[in-house]
Amino acid sequence: MDTQNTSHIRNFSIVAHIDHGKSTISDRILELTNTVDERDMEAQLLDSMDIERERGITIKSNAVRVDYTADDGETYQFNLIDTPGHVDFTYEVSRSLAACEGAVLVVDATQGVEAQTVSNASLAMNADLDIVPAINKIDLPSAHPDEVKTEIEDELAIPADDAVCVSGKTGEGIHDLLEAIVFLISPPKGDLQAPLKALILDSYFDEYRGVVATVRVFDGSISKGDQLVMMQADVPFMVDGVGVKCPAEVPVDSLSVGEVGFVVTGLKDPEAVHVGDTLTARDRSCDAPLPGYREAKPMVYTGIFPIDNKDYENLRDALEKLHVNDPSLIWEPETSVALGFGFRVGFLGLLHMEVVKERLEREFALELIATSPSVDYHVFKTDGEMLDVRSPQDLPDVTRIDHIEEPFLHAKIICPPEYTGAVMQLAIEHRGITTDMIHLTSKSVEMHFDMPLAELILDFFDQLKSRTKGYASLDYEFSEYRVSDLVKLDILLSGDEVDALSFIVHKDKAYGLARGLCDKLKEIIPRQLFEVPIQGAIGNKVIARSTVKARRKDVLAKCYGGDISRKRKLLEKQKEGKKRMKAIGSVEVPQEAFLAILKVDE
Numbered sequence: 001m002d003t004q005n006t007s008h009i010r011n012f013s014i015v016a017h018i019d020h021g022k023s024t025i026s027d028r029i030l031e032l033t034n035t036v037d038e039r040d041m042e043a044q045l046l047d048s049m050d051i052e053r054e055r056g057i058t059i060k061s062n063a064v065r066v067d068y069t070a071d072d073g074e075t076y077q078f079n080l081i082d083t084p085g086h087v088d089f090t091y092e093v094s095r096s097l098a099a100c101e102g103a104v105l106v107v108d109a110t111q112g113v114e115a116q117t118v119s120n121a122s123l124a125m126n127a128d129l130d131i132v133p134a135i136n137k138i139d140l141p142s143a144h145p146d147e148v149k150t151e152i153e154d155e156l157a158i159p160a161d162d163a164v165c166v167s168g169k170t171g172e173g174i175h176d177l178l179e180a181i182v183f184l185i186s187p188p189k190g191d192l193q194a195p196l197k198a199l200i201l202d203s204y205f206d207e208y209r210g211v212v213a214t215v216r217v218f219d220g221s222i223s224k225g226d227q228l229v230m231m232q233a234d235v236p237f238m239v240d241g242v243g244v245k246c247p248a249e250v251p252v253d254s255l256s257v258g259e260v261g262f263v264v265t266g267l268k269d270p271e272a273v274h275v276g277d278t279l280t281a282r283d284r285s286c287d288a289p290l291p292g293y294r295e296a297k298p299m300v301y302t303g304i305f306p307i308d309n310k311d312y313e314n315l316r317d318a319l320e321k322l323h324v325n326d327p328s329l330i331w332e333p334e335t336s337v338a339l340g341f342g343f344r345v346g347f348l349g350l351l352h353m354e355v356v357k358e359r360l361e362r363e364f365a366l367e368l369i370a371t372s373p374s375v376d377y378h379v380f381k382t383d384g385e386m387l388d389v390r391s392p393q394d395l396p397d398v399t400r401i402d403h404i405e406e407p408f409l410h411a412k413i414i415c416p417p418e419y420t421g422a423v424m425q426l427a428i429e430h431r432g433i434t435t436d437m438i439h440l441t442s443k444s445v446e447m448h449f450d451m452p453l454a455e456l457i458l459d460f461f462d463q464l465k466s467r468t469k470g471y472a473s474l475d476y477e478f479s480e481y482r483v484s485d486l487v488k489l490d491i492l493l494s495g496d497e498v499d500a501l502s503f504i505v506h507k508d509k510a511y512g513l514a515r516g517l518c519d520k521l522k523e524i525i526p527r528q529l530f531e532v533p534i535q536g537a538i539g540n541k542v543i544a545r546s547t548v549k550a551r552r553k554d555v556l557a558k559c560y561g562g563d564i565s566r567k568r569k570l571l572e573k574q575k576e577g578k579k580r581m582k583a584i585g586s587v588e589v590p591q592e593a594f595l596a597i598l599k600v601d602e
Contacts (some may be wrong), residue, residue: 001188006187006188006189006190006257006258007187008074008075008076008077008187008242009076009077009079009080009187009188009259010076010077010079010101010102010181010182010185010187010245011079011081011099011100011101011102011185011188011216011258011260012027012078012079012080012081012100012101012102012103012104012132012181012185013081013096013099013102013103013104013124014080014081014103014104014124015096015097015103015105015120015121015124016103016105016106016107016108016117016120016136017107017108017111017114017116017117017120017473020230022401024136024168024169025104025134025136025166025168025174025177026064026080026166026168027105028168028171028174029066029078029080029174029177029178030066030247031171032174032175032178033066033067033068033078033169033178046103050569051486054141057198063079063080063081063099063201063202063214063245063260063371064079064080064245064246064247065077065078065079065080065244065245065261066078066079066080066221066246068178068182070178070179071179072182072184075157076182077259078178078181078436079216079260080261081096081099081100081201081260085151090502094123094127096201097123097124097127098127098130098199098216098290098291099199099201099216099260100127100129100144100199101129101130101185101186101187101188102129102130102131102132102181102184102185102186102582103119103120103124103129103130103131103132103476104132104134104177104181105117105120105124105131105132105133105156105158106134106136107133107134107135107136107148107151107152108135108136108137108148109135109136109137109138109140109143109144109145109148109165110140110142110143111473112142112144112148112151112443112444113148113151113152113155113156113414113440113444114148114311114473116473116475117156118155118156118412118414118446118475119412119475119477121156121158130184130185130186131158132162132164132166132180132181132184132185133152133158133160133162133163133164134165134166134177135149135163135164135165135166136166136167136168137147137167137168137169138165138166138167138172138173139167139169139170139172143172147167147441147443149163150441151440151441151444151449154441155288155398155440155441155446155462157478162180162184163601164176164180168561172361177515178264178509187258188218188257188258189258190217190218190257190258191219191257192219192220192221192256192257193220194219194220194286195219195220195281195284195285196217196219196220196221196222196226196228196277196279196280196281196284196286197217197218197219197278197279197280197286197290198215198216198217198218198220198222198255198263198278198543199216199218199276199278199279199290200213200214200215200230200273200274200275200276200277200278200279200282201214201215201216201260201275202214202275202575203273203275205321206264209240209241209264209266210240210264210265210266210267210268211263211265211267211268211269211272211273212262212263212265213261213262213263213265213273213279214260214261215260215262215263215279216259216260217255217256217257217258217259217260217261217263218257218258218290219257219286220256220257220281220286220560220564221254221255221256221257221258222239222242222254222255222263222279223239223242223253223254224239224240224241224242225238225239226238226239226252226281226284227281227283228263228279228280228281229280229281229282229285230273230274230277230278230279230280231277231279231280231285231286231289232274232277232278232289233272233273233274233280235267235272235273236282237265237266238266239263239264239265239266240265241263241264242254242255242258242261242262242263242264242267243261243262243264244260244262245262245511246263246432248251249262252506257389263279276290278290292342297328297478298328298329298346298347298348298376299346299347299348299349299350299375299376299407299457299478300346300347300349300350300352300353300373300374300375300453300457301344301345301346301347301373301375301376301390301391302344302345302347302353302370302371302372302373302374303334303336303339303342303343303344303345303370303371303391303500304331304342304343304357304360304367304368304369304371305336305339305340305341305342305343305347305368305369305370305371306341306342306366306367307342307367307368307369308367309340311366311367312340312341312347312362314366315342315343315360315364315366315368316343317336317344317578318360318363318364318366319331319345319360321364322356322359322360326356328346328347328352329345329346329347329356330346331343331344331345331346332344334391336371336393336499337498337499337500339369339500344390344391344392344552347373349457350373350457350461351446353370357370358562360507370502371500372501373457374390374391374392374454374503375390375406375407375453375454375457376389376390376407377389377390377404377406377407377486377504378404378405378481379395379396379401379404379405379407380401380402380403380404380405381396381400381401381402382399382400382401382402383400387395389504392488392502392504393499393502395488395504398487398488398539402521404455404483404484404486404504405481405482405483405484405517406452406481406482406486407452407453407454407478407479407480407481407538408450408451408452408453408479408480408481408482409450409451409452409453409456409476409477409478409479410435410448410449410450410477410478410479411427411432411448411450411451411456411474411475411476412447412448412474412475412476413446413447413449413464413472413473413474414440414444414445414446414447414472414473415444415445415447415468415472415473416443416444416445416468416471417439417442417443417444418522419446419467419468419469419471419472420437420445420447422444422467422468423447423464423467423468423472424447425467426460426463426464426467427447427449427451430451430452430455430456430458430460431451431452431455431506432449432450432451432455433449433450433451434448434449434450435446435448435450436448446477450479451476452482452484452506452563453478454505454506455473456476461473461474484506485506485507485508486504486505486506486535487502487505487506487507487510487538487539488502488503488504488508488538488539489502489504489505489506489510489513489514489536489537489538490502490536491514491517491518491521491534491535491536491537492533492534492535492536492537492539492542493521493525493532493533493534494532494533501517510536510538510543511543511544513536514536514537514544515536515544517536518534518535518536518544518545518546519546521534521546522534522546522547522548525548526548527548527549527550527551528548528550528551529550529551530546530550530559531547531548531550532548533545533546533547533551534546534547534548539602
């Protein structure tokens with residue numbers, strides 16, 4: 001292909017709500033274009049992690065080059081980027097869209113337009129992309145493509161005349177979709193003679209080649225041996241090699257205008273490459289860096305501790321390596337009296353937290369404990385100073401706190417009308433405030449709530465799915481910080497505070513949570529030879545208590561018959577011994593207690 005002629009290149013992302021079939025459609029496209037041999041074909045081919053395949057979700061965006069011969073006889077180069085659908089990974093989607101001219105918006109023919117469909121369509125429109133609607137799963141008996149077309153027009157304001165009906169499972173309609181991509185998505189624009197300007201979409205660390213970056217070239221070209229520099233990080237390097245993914249890595253002579261491929265940087269420091277940075281030539285740089293996609297801001301913080309303290313350094317190395325291809329991950333060292341040394345890690349949401357913890361355990365063979373998730377609170381002290389508090393242990397003394405602000409979200413829930421009552425009840429239970437309600441069609445209602453992030457990360461999503469029989473879909477975005485009546489709830493064992501079991505909660509919910517925690521711990525902590533009181537306290541005020549009864553040693557077993565005074569003497573002696581033991585006894589808290597405590601529902 002003539003590198004200066006970009007009219008035969010199409011760069012597009014596949015975006016949709018979670019589980020609407022993006023990866024399956026990608027598989028069919030790879031099959032139809034003979035990009036992958038039949039013997040090498042497997043489901044979710046672009047999902048490279050085991051955890052993605054097991055859960056049936058996409059976590060990382062993946063770019064692949066496909067050559068397609070259209071009905072007009074011309075061969076086109078498609079750069080296809082498969083994106084995640086879960087709300088936690090919206091930043092991955094925004095990053096992918098920054099590299100494209102078009103987007104294929106997939107809508108499930110049985111579910112219709114859902115919350116993330118609306119969100120992803122807005123992202124694509126704001127990026128000024130050509131949108132090709134695709135209605136998937138038309139092979140299912142419950143599919144209603146005509147109604148879904150009406151929904152696309154009514155709810156998304158996208159003309160549905162060009163919507164392509166496809167089945168990712170059977171491959172029906174995939175050829176029509178590829179033709180629509182050729183004719184509806186614009187080719188990339190750029191100047192081959194201009195100074196190099198390329199956006200880093202993704203990167204990963206290779207033991208032998210250093211950091212490998214996935215890039216989209218906007219102007220100029222990249223070849224092996226070029227001297228380049230990253231504009232924002234100001235890191236120079238020499239290109240060790242360039243290539244494209246088909247989806248196996250294939251070396252090429254150069255990457256030029258409009259193309260997507262990978263660049264081997266040879267850099268051994270994972271921190272040197274920033275996703276969203278701009279690559280340019282060292283001796284002939286472009287005027288300004290490309291406008292990066294929006295920065296990913298962690299929403300949820302949790303303490304991650306190695307079960308064996310010897311693994312502390314290994315955990316630090318593992319986090320650094322994961323950070324290379326997941327720039328949203330941030331962490332800082334943290335110590336706990338109960339759990340030792342670890343890190344307070346910031347995540348985009350609960351799914352992101354689960355995925356990262358599982359990757360750390362699998363890919364780096366670490367055994368970890370995660371404490372209860374919390375959010376970033378703004379604590380205003382009486383002297384006017386403001387603190388960012390991400391862990392209950394960092395909260396200052398209650399007498400020095402003037403007020404606390406917590407992050408609120410705009411939540412959008414789409415569900416059938418018959419579940420509106422259940423959804424509103426759930427939102428009220430989680431301190432949500434209804435701001436708007438729109439009847440989109442006779443079969444769907446869109447509800448808007450303002451809700452504290454701390455409530456959403458506990459069990460809101462699970463409850464929403466169970467109360468609406470799985471029909472409701474949720475999308476949310478950060479709104480603002482608001483003043484709330486928050487307190488620190490401490491758990492005391494035998495009068496000693498266990499720092500890893502502290503929570504920051506709303507005053508109205510503190511009693512219920514304390515009661516649940518005390519009862520749960522009572523079941524888990526093994527019985528000792530002395531009584532162990534478990535108390536939930538706010539400051540110096542105990543608000544809930546349970547007691548682990550003493551394990552009674554039968555000192556009268558050897559006394560059969562005989563005088564009662566002899567038995568009483570033995571029991572008095574035992575009572576004295578227990579008093580002494582209680583004074584010096586410390587409670588061993590098993591690791592299961594920390595794991596089970598996180599599963600306490602309010």
